[in-house]
Amino acid sequence: MELKVLGCSGGVGGQLRTTTLLIDEDIVIDAGTGLGDLNLQAMSCIRHIFLTHSHLDHITSIPFLVDTMFDNIKEPIIIHGLAATIDALKKHIFNNIIWPDFSRLPDSEHPVMQYQVMELGETIELNNRKIEMIEVNHIVPGVGYHVESETGTFAFSGDTTTNDTFWDALNKHDKLDLLIVESAFANKDIELCHLSGHYCAELLGPDLAKLNHKPEVYISHNKPGAEGLIFGECQKAILTHTIHPLSSGQSFTI
Numbered sequence: 001m002e003l004k005v006l007g008c009s010g011g012v013g014g015q016l017r018t019t020t021l022l023i024d025e026d027i028v029i030d031a032g033t034g035l036g037d038l039n040l041q042a043m044s045c046i047r048h049i050f051l052t053h054s055h056l057d058h059i060t061s062i063p064f065l066v067d068t069m070f071d072n073i074k075e076p077i078i079i080h081g082l083a084a085t086i087d088a089l090k091k092h093i094f095n096n097i098i099w100p101d102f103s104r105l106p107d108s109e110h111p112v113m114q115y116q117v118m119e120l121g122e123t124i125e126l127n128n129r130k131i132e133m134i135e136v137n138h139i140v141p142g143v144g145y146h147v148e149s150e151t152g153t154f155a156f157s158g159d160t161t162t163n164d165t166f167w168d169a170l171n172k173h174d175k176l177d178l179l180i181v182e183s184a185f186a187n188k189d190i191e192l193c194h195l196s197g198h199y200c201a202e203l204l205g206p207d208l209a210k211l212n213h214k215p216e217v218y219i220s221h222n223k224p225g226a227e228g229l230i231f232g233e234c235q236k237a238i239l240t241h242t243i244h245p246l247s248s249g250q251s252f253t254i
Helices: 033-037 040-044 062-068 083-092 165-171 187-196 201-208 227-237
Strands: 002-007 020-023 027-029 048-050 077-081 113-117 123-126 129-135 143-148 153-156 178-182 216-220 243-245 251-253
Touching: 002 033, 020 033, 033 062, 040 062, 062 077, 077 083, 083 113, 129 165, 143 165, 187 201, 201 227, 216 227, 227 243
Parallel strands: 027 048, 048 077, 077 113, 153 178, 178 216, 216 243
Antiparallel strands: 002 020, 002 251, 020 027, 123 129, 129 143, 143 153
């Protein structure tokens, strides 16, 4: 299983891209601004998009993807997410006001995009890859994902703050090779973390200690300009695992 990080920043500017993880050629977890760096051939291979939540930095490229590839989509691109996330897309994006309703184009019988609601704890299997949806704690309904193939496993927290659900779910698995977890803010903004549903090092350290596995851990979703400060604070706060900064363009064979 190949994992490529197309975007992992908490904002944009220069080479920064928002959250987009490409699995092999056909699956994307979140569709932030990083998706736009793919060429047309690569875009044409995407068949499934798994969303962690409805915030703009995680969904922004879906409208442009389906519009750009409209004439070349032979079967619908499936958008997977919580019911609340799917409802937000229908009401606020694909509503024929902000963007056309591509779930009914070119017609309702042959759309280029389809929604598929997932339930918390549900696992979908796609060509020997199992994608499990796990509840997390964000300001809007949010999830992380555990992804397993015949060769390895990884997990992605999505946007979250202190919780037990994500860590308990990961501990139920036999192993975990790679973990991507957010730490959006510096410790000085811990109150903002509580209000907005994000981690800082002071909150992430105790939560990561709940994880029984010892994967390589990569820190994502830092606010632009504060990356060095945030990672330095994570190094001091996280004593149970080896951590690394995550950047766009990194690839992993799992």
